[in-house]
Amino acid sequence: MPTVRVSVTLKPSLLDSAGRTVAGSLKHLGYEEVSDARIGKLITLQVETVDEARIREMCQKLLANPVIEDFSFEVVG
Amino acid sequence: MPTVRVSVTLKPSLLDSAGRTVAGSLKHLGYEEVSDARIGKLITLQVETVDEARIREMCQKLLANPVIEDFSFEVVG
Numbered sequence: 001m002p003t004v005r006v007s008v009t010l011k012p013s014l015l016d017s018a019g020r021t022v023a024g025s026l027k028h029l030g031y032e033e034v035s036d037a038r039i040g041k042l043i044t045l046q047v048e049t050v051d052e053a054r055i056r057e058m059c060q061k062l063l064a065n066p067v068i069e070d071f072s073f074e075v076v077g
Numbered sequence: 078m079p080t081v082r083v084s085v086t087l088k089p090s091l092l093d094s095a096g097r098t099v100a101g102s103l104k105h106l107g108y109e110e111v112s113d114a115r116i117g118k119l120i121t122l123q124v125e126t127v128d129e130a131r132i133r134e135m136c137q138k139l140l141a142n143p144v145i146e147d148f149s150f151e152v153v154g
Contacts, residue, residue, distance in 0.1 A: 001112065007119050022120070022139070031135055035078065036123040042084050043099070046113040058108055062099070 002050045006073040008064045009040035040069075050075050079127045083150040085141045086117035117146075127152050 010016050016038045023037040043063055045055075055073055064071040087093050093115045100114040120140055122132075132150055141148040 009119065009121070019120075023122075025139055026122075026135055029135075029138060031131060033125040033128075033131070034122055034135075035125060038121045040119040040121070042086065042117040042119040043096075044086070044115045044117065045100075045103075045111055048110045048112060051110075054108060054110070058103055058106075058111075061106060062102055 001046050001048060003076045004045040004047055004050065004055055004073055005076055006043040006045065006055070006059060006063055006071060007040060008043065008059070008069050008071045010038060011068055011070055014068055078123050078125060080153050081122040081124055081127065081132055081150055082153055083120040083122065083132070083136060083140055083148060084117060085120065085136075085146050085148045087115060088145055088147055091145055 010019075019036070019038040022039065023034055026034040026037065041063075045058075047055075052073075052075075059071040059073065060066055087096075096113070096115040099116065100111050103111040103114065118140075122135075124132075129152075136148040136150065137143055
């Protein structure tokens with residue numbers, strides 16, 4: 001059965017406060033090389049058939065909020 | 078500056094209740110081809126230098142919970 005990996009990320013212009021906290025914690029732990037972190041979602045779907053137009057619809061309707069998030073997807077296996 | 082994409086996913090043996098809810102909602106919206114969904118995190122780090130051993134450490138210490146989650150990462154750009 002095909003697997004679809006959907007990546008959902010906050011739009012670059014928006015502040016990601018959780019990501020900023022993670023970056024701060026990493027620096028605090030001694031990982032000074034980290035200058036920024038952003039946190040998105042990785043949604044893995046098992047689908048019986050792949051129809052890219054329908055997957056795009058699923059992203060726009062439910063998986064992402066297109067006002068504040070960008071999404072991309074790839075079919076694997 | 079290099080970007081590192083870290084994928085954090087719940088171990089396959091564990092029930093992902095949020096993912097199951099998403100799969101149910103997609104079916105309810107008419108996307109009958111979806112048989113399962115699992116939700117993980119996609120963490121994008123901006124780092125000044127790439128040291129894979131240190132990135133693995135960051136995942137084990139902070140970004141993932143190795144008891145219940147798997148992680149992988151790739152360096153992009």
